[in-house]
Amino acid sequence: MMLWLLLAVHVTVAAMWLGAMGYSLFVVQPRLARFVGNDPVQVEEIHRELAHGNRWRVAALIATLWLTGIGLVWLHPGGWPLVAVKAIALLGATVLFWWVSWRGWPQRVFALPAELPALQLRFRRIAIAMLTLVALAFAAGLLLHA
Template sequence: MDALPIGIVLVHAGVAALWLGSMAYSLFVVQPKLTRMFDDPERVEDAQRVLAHGNRWPVVGLVGVLWATGLALVLLAPERTAGWWAVVAGKAVLLAAATGLFCWVSWRGWPRRVFALPAELPGLTRRFRRVAVLMLALVATAYALGILTTHADST
């Protein structure tokens, strides 16, 4: 593999690791700490809004780079086996699902949460947690499949 594809692989894997790591950190470190810091669910919500403000477009950029580098790697791939293509297709489906969930959170769920009444917050918080865990699982599985593609037989 020449330098160009290796560079694309490194950018692709690095961006995927960044997205995966930031989701895991938020889910397992930041959110539980905010809950412990504040006794009032409305204060927790306020703190989460402050932390989330301005994060949508950087993540859109990460996801865009992930898709662009993934497409470039597929287009630059040498002749591959049917198994390799199946893994790549599976990864694309997982990333499409994660991208769709991110779009729902960003443009549908988050505005609903920002303008929610205090009584609505517990249900919305539970829904966001489930979506976050699902997104983490989708991105983690896609990342693992990406690693498998580097070890798949090619011919």
């Protein structure tokens, strides 16, 4: 019973993170630029409004993935190559999230208008890397429990 509960929480949280990142990257962000006429300052203001207060939500989500993942491995050991892929991918996404939250975001908040396009492009590339890592971890988890 505990295994299924942990698995349900783990898969739900992972799907939420993966879906939210995909929606943000491929639906919301492209529309923002069109909505404000590609003005990087206005795009940045909207990004700040959308991101406000989400750091700790995502940190809690990542912590939940780590804790439930450890619990799943403890209750159902095996499949170590896939567990390693999943853990390395989640570690990579965790490190990128840390960098964005505590290093990159302050740079972005205090950036001059001329610096914004390059920073926005850098953040987009990091977001795509995070999405790829979370998708890889999700796929490894599915294969692990298939």
